[in-house]
Amino acid sequence: MATQGPIPEIVDPMIDPRTGEYAVIAPGHTFKSVTQKIAGIVLTANTPWAWVGGLFLAATIATGVVIAVTWLVLKGVGIWGITIPGAWGFAIINFVWWIGIGHAGTLISAILLLFKQTWRNSINRFAEAMTIFAVVCAGMFPLLHIGRPWLGYWLLPYPNSMNVWPQFRSPLAWDVFAVSTYATISVVFWYIGMIPDLGTLRDRATMPLAKYVYGMLSLGWRGSTRHWIRYESASLLLAGLSTPLVLSVHTTISFDFAVAAMAGWHTTIFPPYFVAGAVYSGFAMVLTLAIPIRKFYHLEDLVTLRHLDNMAKVMLATGSIVAYGYGMEVFMSWYSASHWEFFMMWNRMFGPMGWAYWILILTNIAIPLTTLWSRKLRVNVAYLFVLSFIVNIGMWFERFVIVVTTLYRDYLPSSWGTYRATKWDYMLFIGTWGLFTMLFLLFARLAPMIPMSEIRMMLPQTKIRPGGADAEVVVQEAL
Amino acid sequence: MPPREGIYGLLAEFNTPSELVHATEMAHREGYRRMECYTPYPVEEAAEALRFHKTRVPLMCLLGGLAGLTTGFLLETWINVWGYPLNLRAMPLFSWPAFVIPEYEMTILFAGLSTAFGMIAQNGLPQLYHPLFNAPNFASGATSDKFFLCLESHDPRFDRAQTRQFLEQFSPVSVVEVDH
Numbered sequence: 001m002a003t004q005g006p007i008p009e010i011v012d013p014m015i016d017p018r019t020g021e022y023a024v025i026a027p028g029h030t031f032k033s034v035t036q037k038i039a040g041i042v043l044t045a046n047t048p049w050a051w052v053g054g055l056f057l058a059a060t061i062a063t064g065v066v067i068a069v070t071w072l073v074l075k076g077v078g079i080w081g082i083t084i085p086g087a088w089g090f091a092i093i094n095f096v097w098w099i100g101i102g103h104a105g106t107l108i109s110a111i112l113l114l115f116k117q118t119w120r121n122s123i124n125r126f127a128e129a130m131t132i133f134a135v136v137c138a139g140m141f142p143l144l145h146i147g148r149p150w151l152g153y154w155l156l157p158y159p160n161s162m163n164v165w166p167q168f169r170s171p172l173a174w175d176v177f178a179v180s181t182y183a184t185i186s187v188v189f190w191y192i193g194m195i196p197d198l199g200t201l202r203d204r205a206t207m208p209l210a211k212y213v214y215g216m217l218s219l220g221w222r223g224s225t226r227h228w229i230r231y232e233s234a235s236l237l238l239a240g241l242s243t244p245l246v247l248s249v250h251t252t253i254s255f256d257f258a259v260a261a262m263a264g265w266h267t268t269i270f271p272p273y274f275v276a277g278a279v280y281s282g283f284a285m286v287l288t289l290a291i292p293i294r295k296f297y298h299l300e301d302l303v304t305l306r307h308l309d310n311m312a313k314v315m316l317a318t319g320s321i322v323a324y325g326y327g328m329e330v331f332m333s334w335y336s337a338s339h340w341e342f343f344m345m346w347n348r349m350f351g352p353m354g355w356a357y358w359i360l361i362l363t364n365i366a367i368p369l370t371t372l373w374s375r376k377l378r379v380n381v382a383y384l385f386v387l388s389f390i391v392n393i394g395m396w397f398e399r400f401v402i403v404v405t406t407l408y409r410d411y412l413p414s415s416w417g418t419y420r421a422t423k424w425d426y427m428l429f430i431g432t433w434g435l436f437t438m439l440f441l442l443f444a445r446l447a448p449m450i451p452m453s454e455i456r457m458m459l460p461q462t463k464i465r466p467g468g469a470d471a472e473v474v475v476q477e478a479l
Numbered sequence: 480m481p482p483r484e485g486i487y488g489l490l491a492e493f494n495t496p497s498e499l500v501h502a503t504e505m506a507h508r509e510g511y512r513r514m515e516c517y518t519p520y521p522v523e524e525a526a527e528a529l530r531f532h533k534t535r536v537p538l539m540c541l542l543g544g545l546a547g548l549t550t551g552f553l554l555e556t557w558i559n560v561w562g563y564p565l566n567l568r569a570m571p572l573f574s575w576p577a578f579v580i581p582e583y584e585m586t587i588l589f590a591g592l593s594t595a596f597g598m599i600a601q602n603g604l605p606q607l608y609h610p611l612f613n614a615p616n617f618a619s620g621a622t623s624d625k626f627f628l629c630l631e632s633h634d635p636r637f638d639r640a641q642t643r644q645f646l647e648q649f650s651p652v653s654v655v656e657v658d659h
Contacts, residue, residue, distance in 0.1 A: 031519060031624030157554060165563035168555045169570050169577040177584040185591040192595050200519075200622040219605035222612070223621045226531050227602045228521035233536040234598035238591055241540075245587045252580055456520040464524045465497040 014304060022306035022379070024119045024458060029301065031456050038197075038450045039204050041297050047445065050296065055441045061434025068428035069144065077147050079424045086407045086419035091145040093399040094429050096253055097281070098138035098436075099179065100274075100395065102186070103246050104282020105131030109189060110242035113235070119310055121454040122302045126293070126440075127286050128190040129449070133439040134285070135183045137432040142175065144428075171255040178252040185245055189238045195221050196231070197448040250275045257402065263344035264406035267332060273325030280318040280364075281395035283311050287388035289440065291381055293449070302450055305379045312378040315368065315391065322398075323365045340411060348405040352418065356401050363394030487610035487659050488514075488631035489642050491651040492620060496522045499626035502649040503528035506630060509645060513634035517611070517627040519620075536598050543593025544586045551585030552578065613658045629657065 016023050072079060082089040105127040112120040143152045155176045157166050166173045199221035202214040221227070254274035257265040287308065294303040333345035348357050367390055371377050378384070404419045443449065456462070493499045496518065503516055503525055516525040526532070555578040559565075564572050599605070611617050611629065621627055628651075630642050639656075646654045 035519075035623040157558060163563070165558040167563075167565055167567065168559050168581055169567060169574050174580040174584075177581040181584040181588040184588060188591055188595045192598070196520075196622065203618040203622045215607065216605075219599065220607045220609060221604070221622070222609055222617075223517045223519055224602075225516040225518060225522065225525045225529060227604075228518065229523070229526045229531060230534045230536050230598050230601055232521050233534045234594050237537060237540045237594045241587050241591045241594070245584075245591075248580065248583060248587075255580075453520045462496060462520070462522075464500055464522075466501070 022304050022309060024122070024304060024306050025455065026301035026304065029459060031459065031461065034302075034455050034459070035200060035204070035452055037299075037302070038448055038452050038455070039200055041444070042201060042446065042448055043205055043210065045207075048296075051441060051445060055438060058434045058437035058441060062431055062438050063434070064427045064431025065140075065435050066431075068424050068431055069140075071424060072144055072428075073149065077145065079422060081419060081421040081425050083417060083419075085410050085415055085417050086404060088403050088407060089419055090421050090425040090429055091141040092256075093396065093403050094432065095138050095141035095145075096274075096399045096403075097396050098134045098141070098432065099182075099253065100250065100278030101282050101285045101392070102131040102134035102138065102182075103250060103275070103278035104286050105129070105134070106182075106186060106189075106242050106246040107279050107282065108286070109193070110239040110246065113239045114243060117310075118458055119306060121458060122299075122304075122450050123286060123290060123307055123311075124454070125190075125193065125447075125451045126289060126444070126449045128186065128193065129440065129443045129447070130282075130285060130289060131186050132183070132190060133436050133443075134282075135179070135186060136439065137436050139179060139183060140432070142179075171252065171259045174252045175256060178249045182245060182249045185238070185242060189242060192231075192234060192238065193451060194447060195219060196223065196453045197451060199223065200452055201448060247275055250278045262406050262410070263338070263340040264329075264333075264348065264402065267329065269325055269328050269332075273322065273328075276318045276321035276325065277395060277398060280315055280322055281392055283315045283318070284388040284391035284395070287311055287315075287384050288392070291385045291388070293444065295381075297444075299450065302455060305381075308381065308384055309375070309378045312372050312384060316372040319364065319369050319372070319391070323369060326361070326365065343409075344406060347409050348401060351405065351409065353401075353405055353408070356397050356404070360394055360397040360401055363390045364398060365394075368394075485659075486632050486639070487613075487657040488629045488637070489639070489646060489654055490611065490614050490617065490627055490629045490657050491646040491649070491654045492616055493626040493628070493649075493651050496525070496626055498649060498651070499628055500524045500528050502628050502646070502651070505649070506628065506645070510636050511630055511634055511642075513631040513637070515629050515631070517617070517621040517629065519623055519625070522626070535601060536594060539597030539601075540590050540594040543597070544590035546593075547586040547589025548582055550589065551582035554585075555581060610657050610659050614655050616653060616655065617657075625652070 014023050014026060015021065080089055080091065082091070108120050108127040109124045109131075113124075143149045146152060146155075154160075154164075155166065155173070166176075168174075195218055198214050198218035202211060202218050205211045205214055251271040251274065254270035258267060258270040260266065290303055290307070290311075294300055330345055333341040336342075348354070368387055371383075371387070408419050409416045491502060493502065499516055499518065500522065503514070506514055507528060507530065514529070516522065516529065518525060556573065556575075559574070559578075560572045566572075570577075611621075616625070617627065619625075628646070630637060630646065636642075643654055
């Protein structure tokens with residue numbers, strides 16, 4: 001991804017003089033310094049107080065999940081704001097929102113790997129972790145929404161004494177397969193990617209417990225070349241499998257809507273527009289996480305402005321696809337000449353919940369898509385941090401608008417209602433933020449959040465000189 | 480099982496991948512075959528020098544994918560046509576287009592799992608003990624910043640003194656004997 005525009009005049013060591021781009025890794029790093037820097041975050045004996053405080057706060061918020069789920073199990077889904085006609089409320093909105101956030105992690109780890117975008121290496125591991133934790137939060141909602149979550153296994157095809165089987169002509173059954181496959185493959189890809197780094201941690205750990213745990217998790221990895229070749233082959237194959245997977249997951253989720261004969265849902269643009277929206281919100285979430293982490297752990301050398309700039313560009317691209325999707329929805333509701341579609345769009349914009357639509361347009365389109373064109377703003381860390389929240393609020397409202405405005409005023413005016421979330425809806429939703437943050441903080445402390453082996457591959461010292469030049473020559477040449 | 484008597488092999492440590500690749504290439508020309516490189520990141524040139532090109536990981540992936548596709552298709556067809564036929568909105572029982580998505584997901588699931596576990600199995604992992612961990616300088620370097628070449632003792636050309644001499648001509652940081 002080449003950055004266009006005038007080369008800044010100030011001599012910044014982070015800017016490559018040949019291209020005028022920000023470097024992917026700050027100059028001067030060696031195999032050893034990279035290893036020390038990343039492994040040091042995990043293996044240090046001093047846990048930062050800010051981390052402990054953050055974990056405590058996140059865990060406190062996450063207790064909202066425990067309380068809300070306990071009450072839900074005792075009383076049933078009636079404690080939520082769902083009703084007829086608005087039978088899908090926060091649970092489906094939050095499900096789609098969370099799983100969409102996860103998609104950027106897979107995009108970074110799989111699609112950008114296939115496209116040989118090596119800048120992705122530094123952000124790939126924590127983006128994958130973000131995917132998994134987002135899927136954990138997402139998966140909870142449909143499971144609770146079925147009303148009797150303890151019978152959730154009925155969704156799976158297994159021989160049972162009731163002699164009942166799932167019905168594969170329904171998108172809701174497709175969802176079960178899509179989301180469970182996505183969760184499994186994401187965990188496998190993440191773990192496989194971590195094995196060599198866990199080996200590094202095993203070899204550098206001094207605490208016996210850490211040595212033991214990382215030793216077990218690394219499976220005895222020893223960096224053998226034959227292992228590496230099979231490992232690389234498996235990584236590429238998993239990337240090749242994850243790429244269609246990530247596209248299919250949000251496509252399947254959009255089918256939950258698009259297959260239903262409801263105004264505002266029954267459109268063919270839903271799959272691409274959902275996938276683009278997912279990536280859009282996911283990159284926003286990667287920025288939300290990456291910006292404080294690089295500051296807190298002083299990782300500006302490895303997660304550079306180049307990464308932030310590139311991520312902002314991906315957001316600009318996917319945000320534009322989303323904007324096109326909104327435009328097409330409006331156009332088609334007029335062009336279809338369908339009374340119901342036309343009313344749905346009018347109701348969406350100017351009905352009692354029209355405010356949600358305009359928040360969505362403001363936060364998803366108006367603010368990001370006007371400002372992200374500026375390189376100055378794309379490398380302005382504070383601005384990007386604020387923007388990442390704005391976009392995620394916008395993407396949440398997108399799902400709110402899609403779910404609620406279609407349902408609460410359907411074909412029959414006598415059955416019109418409204419939708420109002422209850423305190424339990426809010427408690428569960430806010431609780432998942434705490435859960436997500438808590439899991440992420442634990443991950444940042446206990447696992448290597450930047451893939452060391454992949455960063456080593458990007459260093460100039462990796463260049464092979466025929467005849468076996470020694471270290472000084474290679475480093476001199478690289479400089 | 481490799482022979483238990485004697486040593487496992489001789490381990491040469493290098494500072495750069497270039498030196499490692501050079502030494503490996505020369506060892507191969509010298510006729511050594513039982514040898515392995517250990518690096519902190521994948522060095523493809525080292526695999527070339529070892530003449531290791533083909534892996535069976537892609538085959539695992541293909542077989543897993545085909546198994547997943549077949550399983551998904553047969554499962555859905557049997558369930559919706561014979562196991563539990565339901566007449567819904569007059570849709571045909573054998574609605575193969577509707578079966579595509581679960582089939583597709585099962586294909587990816589099986590292929591992904593067989594790729595990952597196939598790779599681990601072909602690498603002989605988990606293997607928590609390996610003689611190389613006995614080498615004093617191996618653990619601190621192989622997963623961090625050093626490059627190792629190990630000539631193993633069950634190679635017919637292996638001879639403690641001569642092999643050590645052979646390795647030392649590439650001016651490694653050290654050459655150490657690895658115990659079983």
